[in-house]
Amino acid sequence: MSFNKYHKKVKENDTVILYLGYDNMHAIKIKRGSVFQTKYGALRHSDVIGTTYGNRVQCPKGYLYILYPTPELWTSNLPHRTQILYSTDISVVSYQLDLKPGSVVVESGTGSASLSHSIIRSILPNGHLYTFEFHKERAQKAEEELKDHGLSDYVTVTHKDVCKFGFDLEDVADAVFLDLPVPWDALPSAKKALKKLGGRICSFSPCIEQVQKTCACLAELGFEEISTMECLVRNYxxxxxxxxxxxxxxxxxxxxxxxxxxxxxxxxxxxxxxxxxxxxxxxxxxxxxxxxxxxxxxxxxxxxxxxxxxxxxxxxxxxxxxxxxxxxVSFGKMPGHTGYLTFATLYPL
Incomplete structure (x- = not known):
């Protein structure tokens, strides 16, 4: 299975998205002989192998569609190990960090690797992602998933507490993303990881007190254009x-x-x-x-x-x-707060 090289037909060991409705999707790995239960009845994996992506497959009580996985579909259906970033925030992060093919990005923490998949898609084919996770089991699971999805050549997963021990990287990154409880402890090391030509940094925090302390630390370290935004979805x-x-x-x-x-x-x-x-x-x-x-x-x-x-x-x-x-007409109530995104720029000395 590969998130970066598309093939038309479903193969064994592929990760596919079963589409039963816009709010009813499932990510499964195809294994010959296995069966997956849906609201339309049992789906035999052997019936899916050889099917063209985008086509529908008949079940005893209805049919469903087989979709090729994208970072957006994976974000909506991945197994949660932590609270994740969704496509609304991910799009803002990718734009504000100016991610493009060839960019080198440092990320901490990895969590469920929702953002990691989108970052890799943005920096292909010659960029690289260095992602750090302090929890050993989560780091191992994320590494296994990224390898299974054919992305291991573009990412390095490291088990490490960067708030205590730093990134041990210097003059390599175009952008840094931090999703940490105390991001100000990792900012000095993050500054070293950025290229001397400058770069962008983003910190995701759920509390405004964290944002205030992060902004003060960014200013002390010489970052410019410090700004914080909150991205909310308004339904009509x-x-x-x-x-x-x-x-x-x-x-x-x-x-x-x-x-x-x-x-x-x-x-x-x-x-x-x-x-x-x-x-x-x-x-x-x-x-x-x-x-x-x-x-x-x-x-x-x-x-x-x-x-x-x-x-x-x-x-x-x-x-x-x-x-x-x-x-x-907008609804009276909106989805709740997710977090604040703080961005800053480090200019060349």
């Missing part, structure tokens, strides 16, 4: 809105009498709901012709000509006189 509910479309003509609108209501009538109108005001202003329901009856003027019963249109409805019911359009 798309609705179809219906509104009346009266379209009075200029000639007919002039024929409507300009009536002034008394003070008591005006107060009565202001206290009404929009639908009640509409009923008092115009004769609702079927007008159907060219005349409507004015009900709230001192000349009660007076009529005025209007443009001949289909059935009117000022209360909002769907009629031929209404027009509809799509509208996006």
């Amino acid at each position: 509910d798309v609705r179809t809105i219906n509104l009346p479309n009266p379209e009075f003509s200029k000639e007919n609108s002039k024929s409507l009498p300009q009536q002034k209501s008394t003070k008591s009538e005006q107060e009565d109108m202001d206290s009404d709901s929009p639908s009640e005001s509409a009923e008092k202003s115009l004769q609702c329901g079927k007008s159907g012709g060219k005349k409507i009856t004015i009900c709230n003027s001192k000349d009660k019963g007076q009529t005025a000509e209007v443009l001949d249109t289909p059935e009117w409805d000022y209360i909002g019911k769907k009629t031929a006189a209404n027009f509809s359009f799509k509208s996006g």
Whole structure:
């Protein structure tokens, strides 16, 4: 299996993404003779081998799609060993660190290797990632996964507590990413790891107190352009809105009498709901012709000509006189806070 070299058909030992819906996906490793249970029934791995990626496979109660894994799909389906960075934050990190083919990046900590896969994809084919993890078992598991995904030539995984012992790297990195509880302890070593020509650094912290201390340390070490941002996703509910479309003509609108209501009538109108005001202003329901009856003027019963249109409805019911359009309304509640991203630049001495 290789995340960097695409092949069209599923092979044994490939890691594939089973797509049952946008919020129902699974990452599995194909092994002949194995069976994976889904809501559509049992999926035999032998039925998947030889299938073209992107095609659907029939199950007893339905079908699902076989997708080639990408860093984004892997982030959504990887086995969690720690809290991970998702694509929203990863995209900002990749952009702000100016990652490109050939870049050398230092990362700590590795965690579940969600960000690691995206970084490697950005720096291929001649870049390199040095990633550090203080937890031995997590470091070993991340190394095994990256090797299984065909990325071992582009990454070096090291088990080490960089807050205590540093990176032991000097003048090699174009960018450094820190996801640590005390990032200020690793900043002096991170500065040494950056190239003398300069580079960018990013620190991910969930608490604003961590951000404040990190920014103060970055300033002391000579970093410039220090900035902190928070990236949140705002979802919108798309609705179809219906509104009346009266379209009075200029000639007919002039024929409507300009009536002034008394003070008591005006107060009565202001206290009404929009639908009640509409009923008092115009004769609702079927007008159907060219005349409507004015009900709230001192000349009660007076009529005025209007443009001949289909059935009117000022209360909002769907009629031929209404027009509809799509509208996006944001939800009252948004997803919770994930973390703050602090960026800084080290310029050449």
